[in-house]
Amino acid sequence: MPASRSTPKAKRSYNLRLSTIELVKRLVDVEHIAPTQDALVERAIGKLARTLQEDIDARAWSRAARDPSVSAEDAQIEQEFPLTDTAWLE
Secondary structure: OOOOOOOOOOOOOOOOOHHHHHHHHHHHHOOOOOOOHHHHHHHHHHHHHHHHHHHHHHHHHHHHHHOHHHHHHHHHHHHHOOOOOOHHHO
8 A cells, every 4th residue: 555645754774785776766767667766665665565465375375275174165165055157257
């Protein structure tokens, strides 16, 4: 979720490689990826957090797909609530 202008901000210091600092500057000043360096960093961190969460979710779904109790529950649900209208699946 993008931060609004009313969201409190705090000044932080990080030790970054010069190449990283130059890349951030180029992405903002030349490529116009974001309006400010802060906005670029916030966007990148947000995207990283979403990617990490997607990976966590994918692993959980993968484990569930191999879990016999989940398969049994799926079968029970399908039996109790049969899918009669499948036109939307096509």
